Amino acid sequence: MTTRHALVGCGSRGVEHLQALVAVPGAEIAACCDLDTDRLAESADQFDVPLRATKIDDLAAVGALDLVHVATMPSVRWPAVKALVDLRPRAILIEKPLATLPSEAARMFAACHEAGIGLFVNHQVPWHPAWPRVRRRLQAGAIGRITHVRASSMGSLFEQGSHLFDLLRYLLDDVASLATDSHSATRPWLLAQATGERARLPPHPGPAHTAGVLAVADDWHIAFECGCRSPRWPGTNAYWLNLGIEITGTRGTLGCSTNRGWWLHTPHESHSEARDYFDDDAPAQVAFLQSVVRSLDNPDAHSCGPVQARVSWNCILATQRSALLGRPVDPRDGATDQEITAFRRRLAGHS
Ligand SMILES: NC(=O)c1ccc[n+]([C@@H]2O[C@H](COP(=O)([O-])OP(=O)(O)OC[C@H]3O[C@@H](n4cnc5c(N)ncnc54)[C@H](O)[C@@H]3O)[C@@H](O)[C@H]2O)c1
Missing domain, CATH: 3.40.50.720 (NAD(P)-binding Rossmann-like Domain)
Known part of the structure; x- marks a missing residue:
């Protein structure tokens, strides 16, 4: 074509x-x-x-x-x-x-x-080879029933948080379901705190650092953190490559980070595969673009089309709204301009 x-x-x-x-x-x-x-x-x-x-x-x-x-x-x-x-x-x-x-x-x-x-x-990172491997093992039940998820990036909420929430959407169907109103579990909620007016890369708006909990299921939660004070994932030091997700289940743990590759540890099996982000990103971008070209007539069905892309964006907004209001919010509700503006003023010490 x-x-x-x-x-x-x-x-x-x-x-x-x-x-x-x-x-x-x-x-x-x-x-x-x-x-x-x-x-x-x-x-x-x-x-x-x-x-x-x-x-x-x-x-x-x-x-x-x-x-x-x-x-x-x-x-x-x-x-x-x-x-x-x-x-x-x-x-x-x-x-x-x-x-x-x-x-x-x-x-x-x-x-x-x-x-x-x-x-x-x-959001091309799910086209890197490591992430589909984690998803396949998760879906095959390699770690049993999920009990806890932690996700963090040293890049800020607007910078790498966008990828981080999109990867959570990619790996976890309960997060993907935030794209629609048909969520069947208990009402999802997100509770967060934030600090710092400026992101490390200034063209991306603050906050500099956020930490919170996203709940999309009854019996497990996602602890997330975005910003340069987030802990490093084992692997290379580059701050913006320090983005990872680790899923713990009843039988083991499964994770992936962009500075290292992916790993699976259970009482019976210990496996890891080292990946280099730069080796993987160029072919991933090609594969991603090919998938977009194939979906030109049906963008809503694409995982980065207008339906699914709202998940990451709404989580970015909800993180700030929750930090402003000091209470849990429904991530599907996003936020208003007034709330985001008031939140930025507060971070800057004006209110
Ligand atoms: N998906 C990824 O993995 C990934 C990786 C790196 C950067 N990004 C994102 O890509 C975006 C761009 O990053 P960058 O580092 O290339 O930025 P950049 O500032 O270096 O480049 C942006 C370019 O846009 C041009 N520009 C601005 N306004 C314009 C206008 N009205 N018309 C035409 N050109 C205009 C600027 O002159 C500049 O050359 C950012 O949002 C960044 O977060 C994504």
Whole structure:
């Protein structure tokens, strides 16, 4: 299948999208867009891209597009998507995290839905080989009945928390069910605390550090933590690779981290497989893009489409809302702009 692609945002992540597209069969890179003319020229030259634009509106000159990749920082996500909706591509793929405020994400979902444009969020980590191996063993009952889950990232809530909650959705069906209202267990809840106004990577909004509990089942909970004070997972030291999930069950423990690989320990079996994030990420991004291309006509069915992508985003919002209100909240309720703004003011010491 031939598909025509454009990229908005030629920073380091945008270039990784271009590198992956080269390996996607039938993908044509039709246009690149960046405000920064040096970055634009460098990417367009490297990938031999025919149309280069400094304004999103100018992408209209390239004709029909199947997928526009938006790899700007999150503060520019909604304005970029808004401009792209007028161009009517078949679908838009945005980098994580979705946005900086709840209303921006809601507008993106609504504008794309009304225009019949698919919206996908780039959570590619489940396409790394280690995570499906953990999921398969979990589903095969390797550790028995789940009793406890812990999940942490040294990257902040908006930065790596987006991947962390998406991986919880991927591994645990009870978390995935937060995408719909048909949750059959007791009402889910999330209780969190937070500190620090600034994330370590400033274009991602604070809080710098969060810790909390997410309950989606009657008899086990997820303890989560995002921020640079989170404990290191055994493995390489790079702070943003320190993202992992360990699931404990009645018969053992099963886990995976992006700085190490995956492991399974039971009284009868001890197994681990070392993985290198960088070796795995490029092919994972290619496989992820191929899956998006296959789902262009049915984005709701894709695990990073507009239905499932809300799980991670709503958990990010609920973490802040719970920290603001000082009580458990239903993660499906997300938060309002007023709550997130009030929370940021409090973190900054203004209230
Ligand atoms: N999925 C992943 O594993 C992964 C990995 C790294 C980064 N990311 C995410 O990717 C995003 C981008 O990260 P980055 O490090 O490449 O950022 P960056 O700031 O280096 O690059 C963003 C680019 O967007 C351009 N830009 C901004 N506004 C624009 C506009 N209106 N029109 C056109 N271009 C515009 C900027 O000039 C810049 O070149 C972030 O949200 C980050 O969290 C995801």
